[in-house]
Amino acid sequence: MKLADIRIDYSLKSLDSTDVAENPIQQFNQWFEEAIQAKVMEANAMNLSTLGKDGFPNSRIVLLKGVDHGFVFYTNYQSAKGQELIHDPKVALTFFWPELERQVRVVGKAAKVSPEESDEYFFSRPFSSQIGAWVSPQSQEIPDRKYLADREQMYSKELSPETIKRPPHWGGFRITPIEIEFWQGRPSRLHDRILYTLQGTEKWSIKRIAP
Template sequence: MELDPDALAALRAEYELGGLDEADLAPDPLAQFSLWFDQARGGGLVEANAMVLGTVAADGTPASRTVLLKGVDDGFVFFTNYTSRKGSELAADPRCTLLFGWYPLQRQVRVEGTATQVTREETESYFATRPRDSQLGAWASPQSEEVGSREELDAGYAAVVERFGDGPVFAPPHWGGYRVVPSSVEFWQGRRGRMHDRLVYRRTPQGWTIHRLAP
């Protein structure tokens, strides 16, 4: 498939919303991330908390999928089914990557780190804030497993609705959160001529260091 000339011209549009200097950065990458995240949300980006999670299977096969950031403290927190493909891969190898693509702002953030499960108390606290339909879905969906049809999924959901009735829905034992504690965080800001700014924080025993990378 070939792109038409107008589409190609749009792809070649210059990055010219600004730059990123070392002096602009907070000493801590999580503080810097929070600043950019607030700007992304304030800029009206749809689901600014969407991030691509990268994992690796035991045989070395890489995989990626979009999950939603639900908190930032000493790491990046998201929730999922522990028995899903991502859960199984993180159990075997907790090293992972995150990517935030805030393209209207000509920015992206890349994270490399290690995922650990959050406490059960954290999971239950967050689960209680979810819409009821999402709570029921966490029980109904055997995430990442093959199913025979849409009707099979709908029947499973209906069974869960009947099971809980009008009562409270608690977090399934196979469902919970992960906290990705970063070892490096890269902030990317587009610049004219593809001479982009790439500044990366790297964790050392003495604290965080900041380095500039070639675009």
């Protein structure tokens, strides 16, 4: 089959500006709950796009770990994405839930969460994941897989669930949105797109945009 011949005609649901919540975070939470109920695989997986110092965008999948007035995830601050966000906080997120024929696109700015928030999440993780945060010099070149295995063994001997602390180079970012788009697949590629744009500090405009 040719790539040009691969297509799906979306027809599950529709979306209108009169159907959505006044606040996009409320709308996101509603859609996210529906994704959970639909048993979407890795419903909290999101594509994170950052800007490198060379001006080129970089994208990767990370996991959403909290939603309040923004979208929270955790990482190594010394990683490529961590350093890029510290250097330039402009960021984009994309959620794709194919089982519901839905996509959510977020544009905003990143800032580190408080140390207390990072601690709370870090200590909610399994001990093996806590060890992993110490083991991996994320995004740096390493000689081989054995390097990681040796460091894991070393830290597992040195640390215990009672003594481990959060690495100072590991913590969360919160993406505070200025724009959120909700996309619902429709037949004939005439998809529904509802765009929220922040006006001032709290008010959101809502408009339909063409597919």
